[in-house]
Amino acid sequence: MLLTTKFLRPASDPRAVQRERLSSLLAPGHPKRLNLVVAPAGFGKTTLVSQWCTRTTGPIAWLSLDEHDDEPRRFWQYVVSAFEHAGLTGVEACQKSLASNSDDSLSSAITALLNTLASDGSSWNLVLDDFQFIARDSIQRQVGYFVDYLPSGVTITLISRTEPPLPLPRWRVRRWVQEIHPALLAFSEDECREFFHITMGLEISEPDVKAIRRRTEGWVAAMQLSALSRSKTASGRDQNGSGSHALRAPLNIDERYISDYVLSEVLDKQPEDIVAFLLDTACCPRLCASLCNSIRKAGDSQKMLETLLSQNLFLIPLDNQNEWFRYHDLFRDALLQRIQHTDPERAHMLWQRTLNWLLDNGQVQEAIAQIVQKEDWPWLAAVLATHGNNLIHGGYHLPVLDWLDALPEAEIRDNAQLQMLGIWGRFFANRLDNLEPLLANVEDLLDRRVADSAPDAEGALGLQSEISLIRSYLARSRSDDKNASDLTRQVLADIDHTRIPLKSVTYYGLGLDDYGKGDLSGAEKALKSAVHYGQVERKPSTVLSSGGLLAWIQYNRGDMDLALDTCTDVRRWVDQHYSDPTQPRLISCWLSAALTEIYRERDQLQDAAAHLEPLLEHVNKGAEPGQHVIIQHVRGHLAFSEGRIREAIEYLEDAELVGRKRREHIVFEPPASSALLARCFLAIGQPAQARQVLESPNRHAVTNPLNREQNSISYARLLVSENKPEQALEILEALIPAAEHNEHNRHRVEALLVCAEALAVQGRDKDCQEQLARSVAIAAEAGFLRLFAEESPQLHRLLLASPALKSSGSWQRTLTDMLANLKPAAAADQAEKDSAPGLKPDARPTPTGDPSQELAEPLSQREKEVLELINAGYANKDIATHMGVAPATVKAHIRNLYGKLDVGRRTEALARARELGILRQ
Template identity: 80%
Template structure:
């Protein structure tokens, strides 16, 4: 869980010195991309940037970094969430990629963030305060990439104590960089005068102003310390042994010096109750009245905080309501030094209370970060045992794995519960290869516990059930359906005798089994139970997965309205219970895929593309194989519906390849992309390719009846296209009977339609019209629409001539209009959704000039981009890496490109493009 208070810009003090000369340097403007404000602590960096933001129009994302943000994944989670907290939308794919902890997934997440900023088009400002805490070399490399590809108009401001190792010389040459260093930040004499007279309300002489300004060199923290002490006694000119005419040494900018000064000249001069409050609350990186009241066992903390604020005692408000605050870091360090030295036992007890408050208020990740920092391993083990399961099911499986790795190895090895967390963490991270040895270790530990007569028999039974449940999913990945079913049923039988909340995950497994057998009614009932228990157990990931698969099944049964309601209700529940905008938004592949299919089938292709968009980045980076196939399948179906057959072929071939290579990592049988791929080749006039695809599937094991039906219907379409209607009808008659019995209504409509076309070829017109009438009637009731436009031109002619279509109501009118003009709405090509950040939108637009329009069909912007990269000598693999897409997608674009240019090779494509003026070099 991320801290939302880190996204709050410090409130501006109206009495603070207004530094117009520096604010003008920070202003956004072309071609600048980065402000770099660098100085030691106490130079007024944050105050300056906050003042500038307060007077700046446009959206502002603010993030205050701390020592826990030196991890690349956590850093980019906070950066993306800062934008989201400030109102930026379209970051679902970014957050999803951030759930995987690899360089590739983080690169995809950064690319998704850049694309979201480009799509939004607003003049965003991002402020990263205390950037010195982001010291990781990987963060610096990734941040350099982020700046390099920022859209025009977006400005980043870094506030740091040290100059970060970024490619600053290159950015200076490009005029992207504005730097403000200590010499510029130092207060001028006029600013010093205003600070003492107006901000601090002190009447000091002009001579003293000049002396303090000269000796501090404009360092505002030292001036504030001096003002708070009530005199300038900390400076050497007041030492009687010092010659007043001799040059005076400036105050040393040293954190130890500042800490000593805070303790001696500020803290020791405060009233006892103020000192006690400061010391008692110094263990908290961020403060609120409730937290402080808990630490101090009082109810006056809000009053105390507001008093400190009025006294300028280094308390920084984090909002405009005086609810959340933080101490200046150096001031807090000095306080901690004092209490740990004078009363270490109390310091530790206060820290424990602070962590307990965080745990009790749902800030589990923040609490764990504090525990890890103190290396309190027994407490970390206890917290993980209590909260680890919910964290994993809330999408935080990778952090849990990292925390388990931080524990002493023997502590994990001797705990079956912690080892089980490691199993679930790896399971959710799709690291299935080495789970079996871990499961065996857990069973050995449980056997020893029973042998030793351990009292926690109920807990042991619950852990054994978890082991069996994981094994059931591993069995599904091996297509061992019987073992999977037996294990799951055993878990369900034992589950009421355990205290571990497993019902939702267990019912989801049974639902997968029912779905795999083609028992859609049974799967629907089971998945409803999974959703219910997921809500009771507060497992959002299981609710989303179960609800998404439920909607997918309802769609295939012909209950599209019900499927849409299921998606809406599930998403609403998750958002209500997990609405913290700082958290990554949980995405369900099944749910988003179901929504894509529903809106595609309703012929609302743009809406379908919008629901597909959050899933697209997972195809390239980070998606587990089963999800990868589902996404590519619905992506290919959308392209097929939009008559983008070459794109569809690329996506579906990729899905088929992943399915063959990674079958052992998939815990269910994915949709049959082969059936849709064959239809693409038929639509392209390549029946030979369609036959090759379908015949290659015959040797493969297909257990899911839905997939068998899809392939059979596609094979029947092929036979009709080849003029063999009798053979097609033999297949279709059996299919019609099976789909009716199993309530596979979508397939039933398709089988009726194709059989109608086969009957028409045999001149059995009455039977043909009967079949078409049945298909139209069922489709009208279910709301199916787009599938009619996807059938052959001959079948569409038969439908338009059908009396059933002509005499119906509004749905029938929509069907007629769509068949007469099947491309009235086109899904916006994924060129905009997957645009590579290294090409600015305005640059891409300028390429599509009059010379492009000389072609019968103009090149798309993505095809133009591919052409430019071919011209630059890039291989297909390099093009895929540059554009951030899958190699199969590049192949599809190249095929489309060759078709439009009328060429067959790269060299011919380049020559033709130059002839048309598309390429000029």
Template identity: 70%
Template sequence: MLLNTKFLRPTSDPRAVSRERLSSLLAPRNPKRLNLVIAPAGFGKTTLVAQWCSRTSSPAAWLSLDEHDDEPRRFWQYLIGAFEHAGLAGLAECRKQLTQNAGEAVTAAITTLVNVLAADGSPWNLVLDDFHFIRGHEIQRQFSYFIDYLPPGITVTLASRTEPPLPLARWRVRCWVQDIHPGLLAFSEDECRRFFHETMGLNIPEDEVRAICSRTEGWVAAMQLSALSGGGQATATPGTPATNLKSVNLDVDERQISDYVLAEVLDQQPEELARFLLDTACCPRLCASLCNTIRGAQDSQQKLEQLLTQNLFLIPLDTQNQWFRYHDLFRDALLQRIELKDPERAFQLRKKTVEWLLDHGHVQEGITQIAHQRDWPWLARVLAEHGNNLIHGGYHLPVLDWIRSLPDELVKDSPQLQMLRVWGLFFANRVDMLEPLLLSLEDVLDRRVADSHPDAEGALGLQSEISLIHSYLARTRSDDKSASDLTKQVLKDIDHTQIPLKSVTYYGLGLDYYGKGDLADAEEALQSAVRYGQVERKPSTVLSSGGLLAWIQYNRGDIDLALDTCTEVRRWVDQHYADPSQPRLISCWQNSSLTEIYRERNEPQVAATHLAPLLEHVKGGTEPGQHVIIQYVRGHLAFSEGRFQEAIEVLEDAADVGRRRRDHIVFEPPASSALLARCFLAIGQPEQARACLGPPDDDKFTNPLNREQNLISIARVMVSLGQPENAQEILEKLIPDAERHSHNRHLVEILLVYGEALDCQGRREEALEMLDRAVKKAANAGFMRLFAEESPRLRALLLNLPALNAPGTWNATLVSMLRQQEGSSAPAPEASTPVPVISANAGASPLQEPLSQREMQVLALINEGHANKEIAAKMEVAPATVKAHIRNLYGKLGVGRRTEALARARNLGFLES
């Protein structure tokens, strides 16, 4: 049962100062989604928001949070309850979903809530007061998802003592956030006057009101400190006149508020407290342990709580009074004071602060402080020690920036730093830059070994890392033997080095086995990669290895096991490396696996939630192998939902990138062309489907899974073209290998298409036997959606199959889904960017190589005057992909620039004049 009083908006105090200028900022507007009212206690956050809510005509839901609400289900039960209490209908399904124990129940409830808000169409306001009580990483991530997918017109307002660890930087770039911080909450002179006279009931003379307002710049906390610094204290209660407030020093100048606080607050503090403020000013964040260490004392927690009580510009970063920071202006003023009075002590305090940060796992923050101090030798030493873990923890880009900031001679003299640069570039997917750097590094190491350098043993250890990088580069060249040999050699040598490389090495080995189609060996290697990654504390390797492992388990037919793998890996990473203030560490393999798993389980909305973060990478530009995988699963989801045109567009993009950038991909990506052919079959274009695939004996695929997928699509096309005997011949050869290597998903598809081929030959009884085998195999594995993706003829055969009419939840669900598919009168509406109209004369192209559909779309958008970035946004592809289409377009048209391309296209009839 929910506590209804938490949904009641506080009654506005008639004596409270009216804040019209702030209320106007809180008002809804496009594209804003979030009001963020952040300030310490006593800044009037709740009063401001309650005043605004009482005056708005839009429906408003209010929720007052407390420390008991920091649990996902309870939080979302109350949030949904707030909407219900305010009158939003249709939330019964949300409540039902939250009672389920499934891991994705909360996500499903949030998705349903978003859909209900969209369907309602009203401009709702949601206020969450005291949001600082919500500390759980899982709730923060779920809330981020909620904000990301809010429908237009919904405004959420958070009132909090601390800034929540949400992706605010990204939202601010999109103009989604209205920040109301202490600076905006500062009182104007008139508000200051009314605050003292009406709200506080204090009889402050007019000249003193003006002086305090000017001196404090309207900041309430600073106004209170002004009174304290002047030695006066109001004794009257609110609403009661008082005249005993002692006047403050009215010698006002133009100094910034930080100068004021330094002069009027620091200098009037007891010597012991002032010394604490100066000694801890070097800390970017403060906690008792850090302050005790640099001060050589044990009373820092009491000092921090004393500062908090006195409101001395100390801002809490949590609700347990463990972490704090000074206001930036106040801290800058303190630093200036101590560096002026005692520069040697200031230097020692900064050094102790960085050492504490490094010793207590705040490595990135410590390195940032060193870089800020421009202590290059110290930065080089710390990077050599900690850089590897930072890179494998997902911080490869900051490491590259730090290395670039170092003087060249420091990097040239350090093989460790050169190796870090190689790893950083590798994880940044800049593999084309690695060969010359590796050659240079190998020369340095050879000289050190030959000259018996003191670090010769370390140089030998780095050889294993170099070999490992070479193995990945060999994969980009499809040199599988060299890649495998190098990887196995690293495994032999690795126990003799001090470098934790087993996780990355086993991941490479898993890629090798996966490329050969040896799923059992690949699974074993990837399980080792996950295990060693956890021991070595390499979260990015754990996610990638676990994601590929789940992808294999899914294709093998163990869908539940694949989901468990993703869940366990995600839980470990979130437990050890979750930082809600940073972007969530994700893996292309894992999110793609989850997208495929939930798509196959006929839960497309959940699948889309796992796909959504990957689309950000496509838009921003990502490594070509990841680009192909993301577009493949995106196309597959669109295909499953009947959005065939969108699927065709993204799969053509995937095939194009995979073909052009093959030398930059360390594995053979999924066969996008095979899925593309199925899209053309679905819209009744078998000839176009056949053109995507090539001949059955095409050797372009080295991965057996991809080769099987391609051949199955070829068999589908042959059935569609009335050649079932040829299809049967192909499928007969595939069955033994698919069974032997446990390619169970493909085996189900093979048996289904085989059954259709037999039925086309009038061999109905044999066809039903083959379909019966497919159904039994799929039921054991939990496959579902793949049946609905087959041809109408095959779906009709399945509905009459006796095996599917037997009792059972899986059978009933599958039959219901097939009947729903058969009852659909039209494909689902397209969600992709409309393709601009091209002249019908384009079909009679005299070009030696015809323009592809994507190139025609690019041509039309160029004709409309769009820049490359605009074209990329409309087509929902990376800018680099648009550039590639334009290069191909120019090459086929025989032109060198846009104007020539448009003129040539009009002459050929591709565009209307």
């Protein structure tokens, strides 16, 4: 969870000196890309940039950095979220890439942000305040890359105490940089005069103004300290006394002297209640009244904050409502120095209270970051034990894994709960390969506890239930459905006797099991329980996944209105309870896929595409295999509905390939893309290709009744197209009663339609019309539309002539209009387009066995490596990670090998490589 106040630009003080001569330098302009405002603390850098921001017209993203942000993924999460907070749309892909990427390169996320800015086209300004906290070389290189490829019109402003190690000489030659250094920031005599007279409200003589300017060299922090000292001193003397005595001591820009000055000339001259408040709240990097009240055990913090603000005591507002503030860094450093020196025990207690407030108010990640910085490992272990499970189920599994890695081995070695937390983190990160040994380690540890008569029997039972639950999901990935179901039901029997909040995940597993058996009613019941307990347990990812699968089932059953209500209710709950604008919106593959299918089926294709869009960003950045298959299936179905048959084939072949190659990483059986793929080949007049798909050996591995029905209906379509109606009817007459019994209403409608077409081929017109009437009656009640348009032209003619569509119902009129407006030659036109880009499969040259003789230019070693990884079912992002290169490099390799193999997509490349002997059969 990111801290939203870091995106708030400091509010401008109307009394502050307006520095026109510097503001004009910050204005965007070609070819400038970077404003570099560098000076020691207290030179007015932030104030200057904030003033300029109030005058500029372009959109502004502001980010205040701190010492916790010197970590690549966290830094870029904040940068992307700053843009999003300022109104930039389309950054979900960047956020998802950042959430799933565990290395320091993050090039895909940075590239995605650059592409998003380019697509937006606005003259964005990004301000990074306190950039001196960013010290890692990797982040500096990434920022250099980001500036090098900034879209035209986008400007970055870095505010820093030190010059960053960026390629500034090269940028200076290109006139990309506008630098504002201490000499420019230093106040002139006129600005100094205005500062004292207007900002500070002091009557300073001209000789004093010049003296202050000379002694401070225009350093505004020192001038402000001087003015405050003068104000306090003058208030204690008679009206005729001279105020210049307060400035006789020389001022030094060295921060040590400033700290001493703060303590002696400011803090020590404040009333006791102000001093106590300042020292007590110095441990808070950012302040609000609730936080201050909590750590001080008082109720007057808002009044105290407003007092500090009115007295210019280095309190900087972070919003316009006077709710959030921060102290000037130098001032806060001086306060911390004082309390840690005078009362270290109280300083530590206040820090602990601050972290407890953060934990109690949902800012767990910010609290953990401070605990890690202090290296308080026992407290980190305790916080992870308390909050880790909800963090993981809220989508923060990667940060949890990072924090577990930070813990010393001694904190984890004998802690079964933390070890189990690491297993859940790896499970949600789809790192399933090595989970079994880790589960065995936890079991051994629990066995030793029993042998040692450890008292926490309830906790041990809870962990055993978690182990069984993980193993049930691993069993599903092996298609061991019985073992998965047995383990899940055992967990459900034990779970009421444990403290683990995992009923939602358990019921989700039961829902997957029942769905896998084709028991839609049982699955619906289990998934409703999963949604309910997910809300009770505050597990948004489980609520989304369970609600999404529930909606998918309701859609297939024909309850589309109910499915839409389910999606709406689930989405509303998640957004209400987890509306963190700094984080990417939680996405459910099942839920977005269900919405895409529902709107596609209702012939609202633009709405369907809108719900598909976030899934495309998800899959392009490397979705886990099961989600990848679902997304490509739905994507292919929409393309099929829109007549983009070639694209549909590409997506569906990819879904088939990943589903086959990565089956052991998928904890459920995804939709049968083979059935839809065969329909695509039938639509473009390639029944042989359709038969090859449907008779593939992989077809026999299908266990889900819904998938078997889909394949069987497609096979019946193939038989009808081959003029074998008797065989088609034999299949359909066995399928229809089972589909009716199991409430697979969508399949009932499809099966009845194909049955009607088979009967028409036989000349049995009366029976044909009877089946058409049955299909229309079921579909009208459910609201199915698009599935009729996707059948053959022969069926379209039969339907338009059928008495079943002659009634005056609105659904019947809509379907009639849709069928009447279909382009008769759409399939033929699309078939010609599909065959144009490359050779047909039967037009390939006969291989000679020597790849070098078949290719005009042989594949490079890198291209062969990419080809092998494609054959293994890896997505582009996973290939990039495996090879240690950028995703753009992988795309270039794929583009080159496609050209050399004379193909247009992955499956063609694999088939061609096998023909040439480059890949094994």
